[in-house]
Amino acid sequence: MKTALAAFVALIFPPLGVLLAGLGRAYLFLAVLLTIAAVAIFFLLYAGVGLILYGITGVLMAAAVIFVRKRKK
Amino acid sequence: MADFIDARTDFDGEEVEGSIAIIGAGAAGITLARELSKANREVILIESGGLELEGDTQALYAGQNLGLPYFNLAACRLRYFGGTTNHWAGYCRANDEVDYMERPEVGLPGWPITHDDLAPYVARAATSLGIADDFFDPAKLIADKGFAVDDLGERQSPILETKVAQIAEDIRLGKNHRDELQANPNVRIFLHANATNINLVPSGNAVDHIAIRTLNGRSFRVRAKRFIIACHAIENARLLLSSNDVAKEGIGNASDHVGRHFMDHIYITASRFYPSASFPKLYDRMVLRKERLNANLGFTDKELQKSGLLQYYLRFIPRFLSETNRSSFENVQAGFFEPGSLQYLRDLAAVATDPIGALKLAYSKRSPGRFVPDHYDLEHRIEQAPNADCRVVLSENTDVLGSRIADLDFKISDYDIDTLARAQELMAREVSALGWGRFQLETIDRSLVESRFLGHYHNIGTTRMASDPTNGVCNSDSQVFGVDNLYMAGSSLFPSAGYSGPTMMLIALSLRLADHIGRVEA
Numbered sequence: 395m396k397t398a399l400a401a402f403v404a405l406i407f408p409p410l411g412v413l414l415a416g417l418g419r420a421y422l423f424l425a426v427l428l429t430i431a432a433v434a435i436f437f438l439l440y441a442g443v444g445l446i447l448y449g450i451t452g453v454l455m456a457a458a459v460i461f462v463r464k465r466k467k
Numbered sequence: 468m469a470d471f472i473d474a475r476t477d478f479d480g481e482e483v484e485g486s487i488a489i490i491g492a493g494a495a496g497i498t499l500a501r502e503l504s505k506a507n508r509e510v511i512l513i514e515s516g517g518l519e520l521e522g523d524t525q526a527l528y529a530g531q532n533l534g535l536p537y538f539n540l541a542a543c544r545l546r547y548f549g550g551t552t553n554h555w556a557g558y559c560r561a562n563d564e565v566d567y568m569e570r571p572e573v574g575l576p577g578w579p580i581t582h583d584d585l586a587p588y589v590a591r592a593a594t595s596l597g598i599a600d601d602f603f604d605p606a607k608l609i610a611d612k613g614f615a616v617d618d619l620g621e622r623q624s625p626i627l628e629t630k631v632a633q634i635a636e637d638i639r640l641g642k643n644h645r646d647e648l649q650a651n652p653n654v655r656i657f658l659h660a661n662a663t664n665i666n667l668v669p670s671g672n673a674v675d676h677i678a679i680r681t682l683n684g685r686s687f688r689v690r691a692k693r694f695i696i697a698c699h700a701i702e703n704a705r706l707l708l709s710s711n712d713v714a715k716e717g718i719g720n721a722s723d724h725v726g727r728h729f730m731d732h733i734y735i736t737a738s739r740f741y742p743s744a745s746f747p748k749l750y751d752r753m754v755l756r757k758e759r760l761n762a763n764l765g766f767t768d769k770e771l772q773k774s775g776l777l778q779y780y781l782r783f784i785p786r787f788l789s790e791t792n793r794s795s796f797e798n799v800q801a802g803f804f805e806p807g808s809l810q811y812l813r814d815l816a817a818v819a820t821d822p823i824g825a826l827k828l829a830y831s832k833r834s835p836g837r838f839v840p841d842h843y844d845l846e847h848r849i850e851q852a853p854n855a856d857c858r859v860v861l862s863e864n865t866d867v868l869g870s871r872i873a874d875l876d877f878k879i880s881d882y883d884i885d886t887l888a889r890a891q892e893l894m895a896r897e898v899s900a901l902g903w904g905r906f907q908l909e910t911i912d913r914s915l916v917e918s919r920f921l922g923h924y925h926n927i928g929t930t931r932m933a934s935d936p937t938n939g940v941c942n943s944d945s946q947v948f949g950v951d952n953l954y955m956a957g958s959s960l961f962p963s964a965g966y967s968g969p970t971m972m973l974i975a976l977s978l979r980l981a982d983h984i985g986r987v988e989a
Binding site (some may be wrong): 436437438439440442443444445467 | 799802803804805806807808811815
């Protein structure tokens with residue numbers, strides 16, 4: 395249940411989902427980096443490209459939450 | 468190859484002389500220069516702008532809208548080589564026979580020439596614009612694109628007629644004919660040369676010369692046997708009205724027609740149409756556009772006369788999303804490569820509330836007609852009745868060249884409102900009877916029309932042709948009444964706007980004028 399909730403939160407805001415799932419600093423660093431990059435691209439370069447990167451980050455992190463937690467079990 | 472002459476720097480004489488002087492290098496001026504030079508006439512072509520749009524020259528078109536809020540007068544026409552064809556959309560269709568007829572019941576004065584007089588020139592104009600030979604056969608045009616001819620309104624109703632326009636591709640006349648004119652030794656083209664005054668001989672029955680000024684302070688005169696003014700409808704009137712040193716009321720203005728009867732093809736968006744399965748897709752605005760055709764639903768000549776209507780046509784605009792979501796969709800799409808904002812996110816959220824509609828709209832832009840829209844918005848388009856009070860007037864203010872600025876007092880007449888209201892009802896009744904769908908009608912009245920109307924940058928009238936001087940400015944040969952060697956060219960000559968866009972028709976009139984001058988000089 396906690397895995398599903400964390401994956402869902404990761405879709406909406408990737409760093410928080412990763413934090414909730416307790417995946418570790420490497421994943422958190424990656425999630426924060428990609429999220430900042432997506433937001434920066436959205437506001438500074440291309441709105442559409444930023445959104446797509448943000449979406450990809452969310453999907454990647456949600457997948458990581460599910461995959462890593464399953465393996466831990 | 469002769470170069471263009473930049474009047475600001477390349478010419479320091481006081482006078483230039485030729486056989487024929489043409490003022491304005493737009494659709495009419497370029498057509499006339501090509502035709503007359505081919506016939507070995509020595510042509511001087513005077514253009515106010517350069518080869519590209521320039522702000523200081525374009526600003527000479529600035530004027531006030533004194534009446535209803537018409538377009539920005541400095542933006543609805545272009546003042547450089549090629550003229551307003553530089554932003555022309557390319558819609559071409561010949562006027563109907565009824566467009567030339569006198570119809571006092573709707574305020575139409577009739578043309579001093581007939582449909583048949585102009586038909587050969589319309590065909591030549593169409594050919595010069597790359598329009599197909601079957602220009603006059605809408606059914607064939609439709610069939611060629613794979614649509615069922617039996618779907619056409621005229622096949623199912625005695626009063627409906629499909630008005631099919633072709634969208635020409637090769638429409639930037641300045642760019643298209645620049646090299647040809649430059650290579651022709653019979654043509655001398657002056658750029659950045661502004662005609663500021665038409666100087667008549669003391670008796671007033673002929674032009675002596677035209678005064679030219681440049682924005683950097685130079686000036687010279689153009690002398691010729693014949694002068695043709697082809698500067699666009701508003702500017703044509705401005706030149707005649709402001710050249711009042713001999714004829715005090717302005718040249719050709721003894722009957723007070725110069726500048727009056729300004730017209731556009733106005734339209735309003737009102738009412739909705741919910742289509743049934745039998746509604747022919749060819750009337751969907753987006754479907755035929757990709758085939759470079761445009762089909763609108765109008766009435767037959769006979770029905771227009773019987774019902775006392777001006778030309779009216781209905782355009783069906785497919786809608787897949789609500790008004791708010793549609794504008795959000797456009798913003799999201801348009802802003803994809805722009806840096807984002809919170810408004811972009813809000814627009815995205817609005818679109819996300821109807822993802823199916825958004826997907827249909829996106830797909831329909833690529834493949835029009837694939838999905839049936841939720842409804843169609845209806846654009847009602849009319850020719851305006853000529854109205855003496857809808858007019859170009861000279862301002863007390865002057866531009867940087869010292870010429871009085873042309874303002875526009877734009878008005879919509881009772882004939883226009885009446886046609887919009889009654890034609891909508893007639894069309895709704897007929898289309899509903901065919902089982903094509905149902906209408907949700909709004910009441911069209913003056914307040915609705917005045918708050919929503921738009922035009923097409925079709926500036927028509929102001930120096931209209933007529934069979935006698937009491938009814939117009941020019942005769943059937945485009946010659947200004949009472950001035951032997953002065954001709955007008957362009958849509959300012961049209962006594963009525965008719966159904967079609969003016970560009971191809973004014974090219975046809977210019978070809979006719981070139982032939983006339985050829986005959987007179989021979």
